[in-house]
Amino acid sequence: MMPFAFRDLGRALSLFALLGLIEPKRAAAEAARGKSSAILDGSPSARPEIVAVIAGVGISGMDPRACTGTLVAKNLVLTARHCVSYFTEGDFACTVQGDIDKARPRKPANAGEVGLPYAPEHIQFYFPPGPDRDDAPPDLIALRVFAPETSTICRNDIALVEVALSDLGRERGPELSELEIPTLRLRGGVLQGEEVRIVGYGADAHGLNQQAELSGTPILAVGESEYYEIAGQALPRTFVLGRGPCPGDSGGPAFSEETGALLGVYSLFRGRCSSEEARNFYTQVAPFRSFVEETFRNVGQTPRLEGQDGGEGGDTSLGGEGGMVGEGSRMGGCSISNSPRGLYGSFVFVMIWGLAWVFRRRPGGRMDVERS
């Protein structure tokens, strides 16, 4: 099967070459408009539990991608599946049920398809302010990747990565025991109109990462899930925000303004992320409760649930406190039956450049990022 292997390698390389050709133009255009942060109009922040994710490191023929993740336990980072997997960007459409719309043309041929998760050695994490150069050693190293099955970004774009402090991270990073591990909304959905605070690492016009956050962003639409039975408003198990997050914020969290609980991770956007019409899709955490809880068990932890303000949750393997305590407050729990379906035939995602950023090496070793 040799010829096919070579052909496919060629295809993969040409794909990345294509991305390389397009990225700088977009970066320049964004810079010219004075966009200074990936979270548009956001304010600088430096929450240590929110980490920069650099994935695809050391894979031949590929540029690493940058995303955002959140420490939801001292050894577990929550992010988007596409951030820690092979993934092909491009033109594609998703059906309301969360599949690639096979009836619509795609470019490239596998646009929107998620490949296999990266091996852990190809994924690195950094505390704020993020990596200071493109070959910066990581603060946290990946040990295992957990993700629900999917072959497309149209569904289940969520992943948990077991991590451990590197020597460097131990030296310069925060005390993990002092981190404000966020609570998770695992027992209820989200509501349209609910306001969230979003955080992400992106890049400014000069190509430097910075963490930024934006408060008071309302949820515009909610996708179908066990908590919300109306289909067609958004992709299944997602919710939609307006202008705010941009490439590089992928995998970044959205927190409830009211309770501070983590509600979802940034997955993909429709339109141009910088436009007022942009629609940004976040994968909800709650519908993946069984996956999340199982993963926590696998790494010897218990999740902190929304409504738990104390020090519950922790390291079960080390005899930590609490964990699955109570139901939490059922924020946004919603159950509507006999609902209309199929308000939209499909969601079209055109040129999903940059669910991540692409690192490029430049003389002097400075980390430089450009919009992908």
Place this chain on the structure above:
Amino acid sequence: MRLRPRSRFVPGRSFDRTFVVASLLGLAYASGCSLLYDLGTSQCETDTDCRLKGGAFKDTVCEANLCVSPDSGTGGQGQGGEGPSECATNAECIDKNFGSPYICRSGSCVALTQTPECPVVLGAGQDLKNLRSGDPIVIGAYSYVDPLAPRLSVPTLNYELAIDEFNEGTRGGLPGGAGGKLRPIVAVVCSGTNAPDLEVSSEHLYENLRVVASIASLHTSDLVATFSAQKASRGAFFMSPLEADSTLTSLEDDGLLWHLLASGPDLARGFPPLLAQTERFLDRSKKLKVAMIEARTPFLSDMANALYSSLKWNDKTAVQNEREGLFLRLRTESSIETASPDTSEALLELLEFEPDVIVAVSSSEFVSLMLDYEAQRDGSKEPPFYLLSPYLFGRHDVKETVSGLGLREHTLGVNFAAAEDSTLYDAYLSRLMRANKAVDFDLSGSENFYDAAYYTLYSIAAASAGPLTGARVAQGMQRLFGGERSYEIGPSDVGELVALLRKEPETRVNLSGTMGPANFDAETGARRGQPSVFCIDSSGFVQNAMTYDEKTGQLSGSPPCVPGFAP
């Protein structure tokens, strides 16, 4: 006869040999079946043993040495089992697992995919419609799986086209599903190259999913190991899109293992007339010196052995020429079996021997050997004439090397002959390209994968009534050739042929593929293949540059890349 570059032959690639035979596979899943008779001892070795018991065992299959009722390769019926059922329908399982492809079997949800070994599902339809509403027949498939884009490979796209056409042609699947549902074909694709973990993938396919039929694009040793590991417990039907070799055709396979491509000796028939014509073409005043380089891999060794006894030049056999110092047989490691094959000794011997003709019964390691030889041989002398194996057909590096060395007029090769009538092939290629417009790699010359998928699907359709087993599928395969009525692979005949096969269970047909008529050897499971000669011109490989006459054993035609070569 039209000339067009195409290969239906897929040479092997280098990869690590990490596969360990899954000797314990058979033990794992007996509990999932309905146990008829458990004495705790071996009841059977094969399905035949069970059938011979008669009575209640008539429709059972042998799993882990026990005769059990098969519930094979299906989903959708969530019954049986003890304790509370997790599911009653596939749709429940899909919804419980975030829209992922699952089936409900015996009250339990079973994932179709297994990451990273088996990440692709074909035939499930938009939004998994065929899984949700049908009673699917799940089959296995081995292919090249790229971690970046698991679905995008030439074999997989061919499987996908065939399965989609078949499901559409049957208007949603074969009849006879539970509750009157249709039975669409759904394939789970596993990685078969680049040091695949075949132990895991075969356990997933044959034990977890209990598939009874597979399209298995695997190298010989992997195919043997995978087939053998599941044979006793599952007894699945295997259709290899690739070549047959003596290791495969001599395997005790109970008629379950079939091959789309011919055997080495079958193909080797093209070399003797080609060498004879080469001798006439070169018209040397001195006696001709021939070197044959054999890469150690089963198919090529079969071919080399056949050539050793059939090649003639200088009016003498190879053995006679060898005695006179006019023949040199060299063996090298193969790139199929070894990551970095060593050809250094062969190079030294070639440089010393200075052959007039090099018969390269080789895989891709020959490219570097050829480059080295041409760089180091006595440049004042004529270059040798190269006769290449099918493993070197269609390779970009071979084309570049031959062209770069200015040896296009000194190079010919033998490959599987294309179908004489290309109508079916042309129509198929057009559909394949239309279905994959945005694919930026060459899809031509891969029809063996498409035909293999279709023969597998029709074999399932032609299986006799009763629970679907590998043995029944293999019997179905026997109904696809040697009949009187002719049908063609492709979407247009699906509805009619499936109806016929179901309505008339004794009827045999003659199912032609894009590669030509279905001339299978029922004894070996291999296709009877015709050789043809290829050459390389400025645009690439020219297949069928000369054709082989079965009756006379001679070649005819004039290869356009080697002026004056015609007989």
